[in-house]
Amino acid sequence: MVRVRFAPSPTGPLHIGGVRTALYNYLFARQNGGKMILRIEDTDQNRFVPGAEQYIIEALDWLGIQFDEGVHIGGPYGPYRQSDRKAMYRQYAEQLIRDGWAYYAFDKPEALETKRKEYEAQKKTFQYDCNTRLQMENSLSLGMEEAQRRIDAGEPYVVRFQFPDNIDITVHDMIRGDVTMNSRLLDDKVLFKSDGMPTYHLANIVDDHTMDITHVIRGEEWLPSAPLHVMLYKAFGWEDTMPRFAHLPLLLKPEGNGKLSKRDGDRLGFPVFPLEWHDPKSGEISSGYRERGYLPQAVVNMLALMGWNPGTEQEIMSMDELIKLFNVEHISKNGAKFNLDKAKWFQHEYFQMLSDKEVAAYLQKELDARGITASHDYVVKVAGMMKERITFPSDLWETCCYFFEAPTEYNEKDVAKRWTPDMHIHMAKVIEILNTVPFEHDAIHKALLDDYIAANGLNTGKVMNSLRIAVVGRTVGPDMITLILTIGKEETIRRVERAIEKIRVNS
Numbered sequence: 001m002v003r004v005r006f007a008p009s010p011t012g013p014l015h016i017g018g019v020r021t022a023l024y025n026y027l028f029a030r031q032n033g034g035k036m037i038l039r040i041e042d043t044d045q046n047r048f049v050p051g052a053e054q055y056i057i058e059a060l061d062w063l064g065i066q067f068d069e070g071v072h073i074g075g076p077y078g079p080y081r082q083s084d085r086k087a088m089y090r091q092y093a094e095q096l097i098r099d100g101w102a103y104y105a106f107d108k109p110e111a112l113e114t115k116r117k118e119y120e121a122q123k124k125t126f127q128y129d130c131n132t133r134l135q136m137e138n139s140l141s142l143g144m145e146e147a148q149r150r151i152d153a154g155e156p157y158v159v160r161f162q163f164p165d166n167i168d169i170t171v172h173d174m175i176r177g178d179v180t181m182n183s184r185l186l187d188d189k190v191l192f193k194s195d196g197m198p199t200y201h202l203a204n205i206v207d208d209h210t211m212d213i214t215h216v217i218r219g220e221e222w223l224p225s226a227p228l229h230v231m232l233y234k235a236f237g238w239e240d241t242m243p244r245f246a247h248l249p250l251l252l253k254p255e256g257n258g259k260l261s262k263r264d265g266d267r268l269g270f271p272v273f274p275l276e277w278h279d280p281k282s283g284e285i286s287s288g289y290r291e292r293g294y295l296p297q298a299v300v301n302m303l304a305l306m307g308w309n310p311g312t313e314q315e316i317m318s319m320d321e322l323i324k325l326f327n328v329e330h331i332s333k334n335g336a337k338f339n340l341d342k343a344k345w346f347q348h349e350y351f352q353m354l355s356d357k358e359v360a361a362y363l364q365k366e367l368d369a370r371g372i373t374a375s376h377d378y379v380v381k382v383a384g385m386m387k388e389r390i391t392f393p394s395d396l397w398e399t400c401c402y403f404f405e406a407p408t409e410y411n412e413k414d415v416a417k418r419w420t421p422d423m424h425i426h427m428a429k430v431i432e433i434l435n436t437v438p439f440e441h442d443a444i445h446k447a448l449l450d451d452y453i454a455a456n457g458l459n460t461g462k463v464m465n466s467l468r469i470a471v472v473g474r475t476v477g478p479d480m481i482t483l484i485l486t487i488g489k490e491e492t493i494r495r496v497e498r499a500i501e502k503i504r505v506n507s
């Protein structure tokens with residue numbers, strides 16, 4: 001039974017890189033008929049940000065990434081928030097000490113700082129490891145009895161992992177193959193802190209084990225920690241059930257050099273967070289995909305392809321298709337560059353898949369905001385006609401406004417280019433034609449384009465564009481006759497009359 005977890009720390013809004021990690025876990029779980037778990041890793045109390053956990057839940061819910069167990073829905077392996085599991089970690093730290101895999105350390109922050117400076121002065125880097133640990137204040141250098149005495153006397157301490165000297169540790173990564181590191185390169189990481197909380201490393205391994213996690217799919221930034229994690233499984237005697245690891249490639253800046261950051265988003269004008277985030281401390285607001293008008297399906301599709309491909313040229317894939325096609329073998333080892341044009345392309349494609357009624361609902365909101373009333377059928381008709389020109393719902397009003405409001409001004413450049421002095425006469429003729437021929441496409445087309453414009457040797461572009469200026473205010477929009485038929489005979493005539501009256505040209 002596959003069991004995977006998404007294990008964010010509630011330190012702020014969820015970066016889209018984190019969203020992608022959640023998505024890949026979800027696709028993997030669903031494809032294998034497994035379970036998807038949301039665990040909140042909040043052992044670092046200093047970095048805790050109020051509202052972040054709720055934000056993460058809301059963001060993943062918006063994107064349709066569903067959980068089977070988790071902090072918000074419970075489940076048989078709960079609690080799912082590490083601070084609520086606090087009481088269980090100490091025994092595991094003590095087990096490691098008993099078995100010779102860890103030790104108590106009493107070094108004060110100032111003492112560690114002094115050591116660091118000493119090394120720096122010699123152009124070396126201090127590392128708390130097998131070469132240095134006996135020079136420090138810990139249960140190995142002081143002896144267990146003295147250590148116990150200090151603990152009983154209430155002296156603060158941490159628990160550190162004791163790496164064996166000079167062994168090669170291999171992480172079998174599903175994406176990268178075997179990654180080997182020598183223990184001499186690794187420091188004796190703190191597992192348990194003086195505040196009685198485990199660190200990420202201890203809590204993460206204990207939880208993955210006790211929650212029966214089978215696969216750990218997470219960002220590449222955790223690869224350097226993986227050898228410690230592998231050693232912890234060994235130290236606990238849990239090697240047989242150690243999860244398989246997959247470290248995902250980084251999301252890179254559009255230029256490709258370095259990790260995609262919030263600042264890149266600000267600089268280039270795209271969100272790096274799924275939802276808008278209001279920072280509780282600074283009050284700063286960071287934009288979100290949802291508030292920008294992106295559809296969740298578009299964001300999911302775009303993120304799925306940032307670091308993975310189905311092995312074919314197919315780009316548009318629904319969540320169900322992604323679940324079918326996803327495979328860890330096709331995840332790239334290289335970082336994936338963020339591409340704003342591609343994000344917009346996906347958004348446009350997905351916007352086109354909305355029904356006319358769904359687009360109309362967005363348009364209706366724009367009308368409500370402006371106190372404009374129109375029949376539902378009319379709004380749906382306009383939505384259907386204009387959809388292909390829309391990428392974001394916020395484009396709707398600008399693109400469709402003239403279906404609901406007569407122009408109040410006329411684009412000067414367009415007027416100067418098209419509206420020659422004789423246009424007043426031609427526009428009066430348009431009114432006459434509309435008043436006499438049946439109000440339907442072919443009849444208007446014949447009377448206007450064939451029997452009037454062509455028969456009199458007029459310039460079709462000039463006349464039709466002037467008509468468009470009269471009706472729309474500028475020379476953009478759908479087929480002119482369709483437009484006339486949509487806004488109606490009376491309204492068209494009113495607009496043309498007004499244009500004749502208002503547009504003054506120097507002859």
Ligand code: GLU
Pocket residue numbers: 007008009041200204216217218219222
């Ligand atoms: N809490 C870690 C994070 O914020 C989880 C890393 C992991 O999945 O092991 O990314």
